Amino acid sequence: MKESQTDSEKQRVTPNQNSNLILQELVNECITDVIWEMDLARQKFTYVSPAVYRLRGFTVEEAMQEELHQSLHEDDYHYITNHLPPRISHYENGDESFRILTGEFRQPRKDGSFADVEITTILLKNSLGKVDRIAGVTREIKKTRQRKRAEEIIKLLNADLKLKNREMEQLIYITSHDLRSPLVNIKGFNNELQYSLKQYKDLHNDFGSALLTEKASLIEKDINESIEYINISIDKMDRLLKGLLGYSRLGRMIRIPAQIFMNNLVADVIKTNEYQLKNSHIVIEISDLPSCWASEQMINQAFSNLLSNAINYRDDNKKGFIKISGEQSDNLVTYCIEDNGIGIEPQHQEKVFELFYRLNPQKGEGEGLGLPTVKKIIELNAGKIRLESEPGKGSKFFVTLPAESSVQNPELTD
Incomplete structure (x- = not known):
């Protein structure tokens, strides 16, 4: 009876054991990285996962028969035999930084070629505190490069996020400072209007019609001046808001890159600005321009802004001149928009690309967004x-x- 009970218990345990074996088999078959363990004294593998077949073409049994020197390129084997003993010594003496290390190596495939791999190794101690085994995970370099590329993309996205945060900080400053100034003006002149109207009412109550007419004309002049200043402030604020709106929309524009024949594009830009060029008596010279690959609509706007900038900041003491040239070097094209205008001091040259920065508010139009x-x-x-x-x-x-x-973008490939 007791023997029968033992058999029954065995029957109840067996399904769980089978399940564990099946799960272990699934793990071994699905993991693409090769997991292994090696006896350092014999330099022989004590375990190799089935993924070794996908990586190197060897079965588990064949890989287990390999010694360390057979599983690595000759140069890599010499590197490991030179660096492993001091690494073990550092770790056994308490330096934990030597326990887990990662490096790139070459492993021979069954067909005679070599696989570029990344190997992460872990030193394992016995009960006496001595390293007697080493375990590791081996993966193909191409998968590692995919991971590194993903990390690079994350870094680029983080950098882009930081840039957008800086732009947002600028916008917040502009909103709280530059856009506030016109509102202060509007409020001030509005108070002036209220005061003038009060004066008008007081005069109407205190004096006769003849004197009222004389005083009324003076008050009307004050009111008209106040209204003029209010309208100027409103127009300025309107331009600022429209400029901000246009700038913020740039990042959301649908960009359709295509080949741009720049001579045609620049000709269109000049035609649009023809009146300003003639009125300012500016001579413009255009070289034969190489084509580029970008969004034509956006590049048209950029060159229009650059041409307008050259016109607005001309030197009135000499005949204006603008030259547009270009040259190609390898896969990049560089265009030069040159003028003989007032120029820019070195300390201002980086700032001119900042939002709402104006080199000379008294010279030219615009709100510092070009x-x-x-x-x-x-x-x-x-x-x-x-x-x-x-x-x-x-x-x-x-x-x-x-x-x-x-x-x-060169910044993305550096």
Whole structure:
């Protein structure tokens, strides 16, 4: 009876054991990384997972028969035999940083070729505190590169997020400072209007009609001046808000990159600004321009802004001159928009690309959004912009864009 009970217990345990074996088999079959353990004294594997067949073409049994030198490229084997003993010594003496290390190696495949792999190894101690085994995980380099590429993308996204946060901080400052100034003016002149109206009512009550007419004309003049200042402030605030709205929309624009024939594009930009060029008596020269690959609508806006900037900041003491040239180097095209205007002091040359920064508020129109918009457009089209300028001699804006559709942003590939 007791023997029968023992058999029954065995029957109840067996299904669980079978289940565990099945789960272990599924894990071994599904994990693509090779998991292994090696006896350091014999330099022989004591365990190798089935994934070794997918990586190197060897069965588990064949891999288990390999010694360490057979499982590595000759140069990598010599590297390990030179570096493993001091590593073990450091770890046994209490330096935990040597317990787990990762490196890139080459392992022979059954067909004679070599697999580029990344191996993470862990030193294992026995009961006496001595390292007698080493365990590891081996994976193909291409998978490692995919992971590293994902990490690079995350870094780029984080950098982009930081940039957007800085832009947001600028916008908050502008909203709280620059947009507040017109409102202060409106409030002040509104108080002036209220005071003038009060004066008018007091005069109407205290004096006769002849004197009232004389005083009324003076009050009307004050009121009209106040209204004029209010309208100027309203117009300024309207331009600021419209500019901000346009700038914020750039990042959400649907960009359709295509080959742009720049001579045609620049000709359209000049035609749009023809009245300003003639009225300012500016001579413009255009070289034969190489084509580029970008969003034509956006690049048109960028070059329009650059041309307008050159017109607005001309030197009235000499005949205006603007030259547009370009050259291709490898897969990139660089255009130069050169003028002989007032130029820019070195300490201001980086600031001109900041939102609402105006070099000379008394010279030219605009609200300080032209060059920041240009910079954002160029960067959105995988390009860069830089400035060279000398006060009193003029400025050169260099715009670099891809020449072909396959060219990526240099910042993303550095």
